[in-house]
Amino acid sequence: MSEENIINRMAVICQQIHRYNHQYYVLDEPSVPDAEYDRLMRELTTLETEYPQLKLLDSPSQKVGGVALKSFSQVVHQLPMLSLDNVFSAQEWQAFVKRLIDRLNKSQAKATVDFAICAEPKLDGLAVSLRYENGVFVQAATRGDGTVGENITENVRTIKSIPLRLQGTSFPDVLEVRGEVFMPKASFDALNQQAIKKGEKGFANPRNAAAGSLRQLDSKITAKRNLAFYAYGLGFVGVSEDGNGVGENWLATSHYQRLCQIKALGLPMCPEVKLLENATQVEDFYQHILQQRAALSYEIDGTVFKVDDIALQQQLGFVARAPRWATAYKFPAQEELTILEAVDFQVGRTGAITPVARLKPIFVGGVTVSNATLHNQDEIDRLGIQINDTVIIRRAGDVIPQIVSVVVERRPENAEVISFPKVCPVCESAVMKAEGEAVLRCTGGLYCQAQRKEAIKHFASRKALDVDGLGDKLVEQLVDEGLIKTPADLFKLTSLDVSTMARMGQKSADNLIKGLESAKSTTLAKFVYALGIREVGETTAANLAQYFRTFAAIKAANDEQLQQVPDVGVIVAKNIVNFFAQAHNLEVVEELEAIMSWPDIEVKSDDELPLKDQTFVLTGTLSKMGRNEAKAALQALGAKVSGSVSAKTHYLVAGEKAGSKLVKAQDLGVSVLTEDEMIALLNS
Numbered sequence: 001m002s003e004e005n006i007i008n009r010m011a012v013i014c015q016q017i018h019r020y021n022h023q024y025y026v027l028d029e030p031s032v033p034d035a036e037y038d039r040l041m042r043e044l045t046t047l048e049t050e051y052p053q054l055k056l057l058d059s060p061s062q063k064v065g066g067v068a069l070k071s072f073s074q075v076v077h078q079l080p081m082l083s084l085d086n087v088f089s090a091q092e093w094q095a096f097v098k099r100l101i102d103r104l105n106k107s108q109a110k111a112t113v114d115f116a117i118c119a120e121p122k123l124d125g126l127a128v129s130l131r132y133e134n135g136v137f138v139q140a141a142t143r144g145d146g147t148v149g150e151n152i153t154e155n156v157r158t159i160k161s162i163p164l165r166l167q168g169t170s171f172p173d174v175l176e177v178r179g180e181v182f183m184p185k186a187s188f189d190a191l192n193q194q195a196i197k198k199g200e201k202g203f204a205n206p207r208n209a210a211a212g213s214l215r216q217l218d219s220k221i222t223a224k225r226n227l228a229f230y231a232y233g234l235g236f237v238g239v240s241e242d243g244n245g246v247g248e249n250w251l252a253t254s255h256y257q258r259l260c261q262i263k264a265l266g267l268p269m270c271p272e273v274k275l276l277e278n279a280t281q282v283e284d285f286y287q288h289i290l291q292q293r294a295a296l297s298y299e300i301d302g303t304v305f306k307v308d309d310i311a312l313q314q315q316l317g318f319v320a321r322a323p324r325w326a327t328a329y330k331f332p333a334q335e336e337l338t339i340l341e342a343v344d345f346q347v348g349r350t351g352a353i354t355p356v357a358r359l360k361p362i363f364v365g366g367v368t369v370s371n372a373t374l375h376n377q378d379e380i381d382r383l384g385i386q387i388n389d390t391v392i393i394r395r396a397g398d399v400i401p402q403i404v405s406v407v408v409e410r411r412p413e414n415a416e417v418i419s420f421p422k423v424c425p426v427c428e429s430a431v432m433k434a435e436g437e438a439v440l441r442c443t444g445g446l447y448c449q450a451q452r453k454e455a456i457k458h459f460a461s462r463k464a465l466d467v468d469g470l471g472d473k474l475v476e477q478l479v480d481e482g483l484i485k486t487p488a489d490l491f492k493l494t495s496l497d498v499s500t501m502a503r504m505g506q507k508s509a510d511n512l513i514k515g516l517e518s519a520k521s522t523t524l525a526k527f528v529y530a531l532g533i534r535e536v537g538e539t540t541a542a543n544l545a546q547y548f549r550t551f552a553a554i555k556a557a558n559d560e561q562l563q564q565v566p567d568v569g570v571i572v573a574k575n576i577v578n579f580f581a582q583a584h585n586l587e588v589v590e591e592l593e594a595i596m597s598w599p600d601i602e603v604k605s606d607d608e609l610p611l612k613d614q615t616f617v618l619t620g621t622l623s624k625m626g627r628n629e630a631k632a633a634l635q636a637l638g639a640k641v642s643g644s645v646s647a648k649t650h651y652l653v654a655g656e657k658a659g660s661k662l663v664k665a666q667d668l669g670v671s672v673l674t675e676d677e678m679i680a681l682l683n684s
């Protein structure tokens with residue numbers, strides 16, 4: 001690159017980062033994912049390291065964050081509030097350790113490489129500095145540009161977990177505690193739901209919600225937002241001019257011990273913080289926290305590792321804006337940029353036509369993503385998305401990838417509006433949108449090959465008839481080759497039919513026939529669920545079976561009778577009546593009734609249903625019983641098992657790694673049972 005090109009590139013990046021900083025720190029409205037920001041910052045610092053003479057005076061690499069808001073008074077930090085450098089891989093971590101060791105070797109005659117490391121999750125919040133004078137909270141400031149922050153004392157005062165007076169009697173006259181203010185995931189969800197109800201936009205993520213809440217000029221608003229705080233270190237510590245206190249001597253010589261000291265004064269410390277014996281334990285800690293991530297009640301984006309010995313920290317010192325003795329070891333980005341290359345339309349079991357985004361493959365959240373659902377026209381309108389747009393894609397944990405937003409400023413000239421098909425893309429039947437629904441549906445029913453395939457897949461699926469040897473691919477092949485049209489046709493297949501299909505051996509064919517034979521004996525609840533009636537899930541099917549006891553009674557029930565069943569409202573009742581009113585459904589159902597069997601339902605008295613009217617929610621890993629077994633056991637005693645926690649929940653059963661449902665239950669005061677307590681309840 002010529003010098004002119006380098007200068008231009010640096011100027012472009014600086015301008016971009018300034019804009020992103022303003023959007024992120026001042027407006028609380030980030031327009032690009034953190035990964036893109038980090039990439040630009042790295043490109044800039046690499047160029048600046050290679051060509052220091054070309055570095056711009058106002059380069060954002062010299063700043064830690066955004067600018068202080070005009071509307072808050074300013075606070076000059078007595079000690080600068082630094083930032084952290086990042087590593088993104090095991091290799092980069094090793095390089096960081098090597099740099100530490102080299103530097104210590106240079107500065108010490110006999111360097112000890114076996115130093116302890118203080119390890120913590122990296123919270124996705126907002127760094128703040130709290131100042132206590134003679135044990136009393138007097139000031140809170142944001143990091144700002146690291147030298148000058150915003151005075152947010154009145155807002156921070158409202159954070160419940162921050163003490164206004166330190167506990168005990170032994171502490172320095174002046175103590176600045178630094179840490180992260182954050183919004184727990186459950187509080188963020190509740191806040192956004194409230195916003196949506198009021199027709200407002202809501203926050204993009206818990207970090208923005210925390211920042212937005214701290215920047216309220218009216219601290220009454222902040223007080224209503226459930227913010228939390230974990231301390232991560234110290235700022236200025238000393239004896240005040242008129243004081244005779246303990247000053248700096250009070251401080252331990254280990255970072256971890258200092259955190260424990262801060263905790264003993266009544267300040268919250270993250271429970272996941274751990275003292276590691278040496279750098280070889282870092283990778284395990286990183287993996288452990290990565291696995292815990294979804295179950296933690298707060299958002300994190302990585303881990304932080306610090307040399308624990310304060311004397312070593314002092315030898316290592318600082319670079320321009322970060323300590324040399326600490327680094328954040330970040331998780332793979334959960335948000336990335338990519339291009340929407342095309343949109344296909346898929347037809348589901350109930351005829352719903354779903355637009356599927358075909359994306360330029362992108363590595364995000366640890367996997368390569370090339371598809372994402374766009375749900376329906378409303379979602380497309382909400383996103384304002386067009387083909388060839390640059391989009392932000394998010395994949396958090398095991399959750400399916402989502403398109404979060406469009407980077408409108410990158411819209412190319414060849415962007416194309418997404419238009420829905422006028423007829424079903426599979427069978428060309430008419431399409432329609434029912435009143436009040438956002439979903440467009442194919443009206444072809446079982447005439448539509450796509451709906452047929454999905455109906456048969458559902459019929460054979462694990463929670464329905466659980467047909468051994470019949471996976472989704474095989475169903476597609478059987479339908480494509482014209483061997484089956486309905487679920488009832490499955491039972492007409494012979495081993496010869498199947499074994500003569502492409503890529504099918506005799507053994508797999510025999511397995512399938514055997515699987516079908518044993519699937520003929522089932523339960524009434526599973527049979528009803530397997531029919532795939534719209535919105536009749538497992539619980540509703542079980543309730544229908546328990547209430548009506550025979551299939552004939554379910555088939556003959558009218559709207560009013562159906563609505564007597566727990567869980568069945570107007571819409572579900574209508575779906576059931578409509579299903580049995582269609583001749584082609586009845587034909588298949590009658591064929592199936594002739595082939596299949598299930599035991600009679602025992603009538604239970606109220607005495608035998610001691611958990612009647614009690615609603616349970618199961619969450620986390622139930623290692624002794626497993627979720628399905630626990631659910632069935634609770635339902636057998638009359639309990640209702642729901643998927644989400646609300647004020648109507650009576651008990652939450654929390655297994656290992658329970659996450660946001662546990663937090664919500666605690667917030668709502670719902671009784672929480674361990675798996676053992678649930679088993680004891682079932683046995684009693």
Ligand code: I6G
Pocket residue numbers: 081082083084120121122123127180232233304323326
């Ligand atoms: O911004 C930060 C977040 C978390 C930090 C930090 C931290 O430790 C867990 N530690 C330091 C030393 C600094 N910033 C400067």
